[in-house]
Amino acid sequence: MAAVSVREHPGPRPHLRLRLRxxxxxxxxxxxxxxxxxxxxxxxxxxxxxxxxxxxxxxxxxxxxxxxxxxxxxxxxxxxxxxxxYEEEGGDGExxxxxxxxxxxxxxxxxxxxxxxxxxxxxxxxxxxxxxxxxFPPPALGSYSAEREEARVSAQGAGTFPELPAGDPLDLTLGAFASRAEWDTGASLKGRTVRLTGFVTRDDDGAWSVARLRVTCCAADAQALKVEIRGEDAPAADTWVTVTGTWHPTGKPGTDAARPVLDAVSVKRTKAPSDPYEKR
Known part of the structure; x- marks a missing residue:
C-alpha cells in the first residue's frame, strides 16, 4: 500500500499586517x-x-x-x-x-x-x-449663492422697532438693516449713518449689493441677505467691503416697494472674516 505523505497545518499564526487598502x-x-x-x-x-x-x-x-x-x-x-x-498530497485536495x-x-x-x-x-x-x-478645502458660499435667493428677514409684519443705539456711524448687521428698512413703520434708520460689512454681488442691470449669508445649522440651509448700494462704483464680485452710508427709503414699510437700499458715502475693501456667515 502506497504511503501517503501529509504536511501538517501549523495552525493559525495571529499577527497584524500593515497593508494599504x-x-x-x-x-x-x-x-x-x-x-x-x-x-x-x-x-x-x-x-x-x-x-x-x-x-x-x-x-x-x-x-x-x-x-x-x-x-x-x-x-x-x-x-x-x-x-x-497546506494541502494534502494524494488526498482529495489539489x-x-x-x-x-x-x-x-x-x-x-x-x-x-x-x-x-x-x-x-x-x-x-x-x-x-x-x-x-x-x-484644498472648498471656499465659503459667496455671490453665486446670494444671487439665487431672496433675502429673508426675521421680522414678521410691519411695526415699530426699538430705538437704535446712539453714535454714528453705527455698525449694523445686514439682517438688522434689512428688517428695519422693510418693516419699521417708525423709520428708526432715518437720519442715521450706518456701516455694513459683506461681500459684493452684481446684478445684470448694473446694480450691485453688499451681501452676507445667514445659516441656521450649516451652509446647506444658508439664507441670503442683500442690501442694494447706490452712489459708489461696484468692486469686483465676491470682494469683501465695508460700506458707510445712509438709508434710502423706497416705499411704505410692509409693502413690496420697501427694499433695503443704502446711499453710500464710502466703500472700503476689507479682509474676509474668519466666520463669513451672519448670526441670527
Whole structure:
C-alpha cells in the first residue's frame, strides 16, 4: 500500500499586517480633512456653525481610528490564501503539480479572480476627492449663492422697532438693516449713518449689493441677505467691503416697494472674516 505523505497545518499564526487598502486610506484622508478644518484652523466656519466644532473633531478622530484598523486588520481572504499552502498530497485536495499546471482549464480564471480580489486598483481613484478635500478645502458660499435667493428677514409684519443705539456711524448687521428698512413703520434708520460689512454681488442691470449669508445649522440651509448700494462704483464680485452710508427709503414699510437700499458715502475693501456667515 502506497504511503501517503501529509504536511501538517501549523495552525493559525495571529499577527497584524500593515497593508494599504483604499478603504482605510479613504477613511484616514477624510478624518484628517475634518481635523484640519476643525481642530487646527477655523475653516469649519465656512460650512457649519461654531457650536458644531466638537462634533467635527470627534468625527475626524473616529474616521482616522477606523482607517488605521482597516489597514492593520487581516482579511478573511488573506487567511484563505495562506491556508492554500497546506494541502494534502494524494488526498482529495489539489496537489502542488495540479495547482501549478497552467494547462488546467480553470487555472486562468482562478488567477484572474485573485488578481481582482487582491488588487482593486481602480478603488484608489476614490481617494482623489478625499485628498483634494484635505489639501484644498472648498471656499465659503459667496455671490453665486446670494444671487439665487431672496433675502429673508426675521421680522414678521410691519411695526415699530426699538430705538437704535446712539453714535454714528453705527455698525449694523445686514439682517438688522434689512428688517428695519422693510418693516419699521417708525423709520428708526432715518437720519442715521450706518456701516455694513459683506461681500459684493452684481446684478445684470448694473446694480450691485453688499451681501452676507445667514445659516441656521450649516451652509446647506444658508439664507441670503442683500442690501442694494447706490452712489459708489461696484468692486469686483465676491470682494469683501465695508460700506458707510445712509438709508434710502423706497416705499411704505410692509409693502413690496420697501427694499433695503443704502446711499453710500464710502466703500472700503476689507479682509474676509474668519466666520463669513451672519448670526441670527
Amino acid at each position: 483604499p478603504q482605510g486610506v479613504l477613511l484616514i484622508l477624510c478624518g484628517s480633512a475634518l481635523l484640519r478644518i476643525a481642530l487646527f484652523s477655523e475653516l469649519y466656519l465656512r460650512y457649519v456653525k461654531e457650536g458644531l466644532r466638537p462634533y467635527l473633531v470627534v468625527s475626524g478622530g473616529v474616521l482616522i481610528a477606523l482607517g488605521l484598523l482597516g489597514l492593520l486588520a487581516r482579511t478573511h481572504d488573506e487567511d484563505e490564501d495562506e491556508d492554500e499552502g 496537489s502542488d503539480d495540479e495547482a501549478a499546471d497552467p494547462d488546467r482549464p480553470d487555472a486562468h480564471a482562478h488567477a484572474h479572480d485573485h488578481a481582482h480580489t487582491r488588487n482593486p486598483r481602480i478603488a484608489w481613484l476614490l481617494t482623489a476627492p478625499a485628498l483634494a478635500l484635505l489639501l
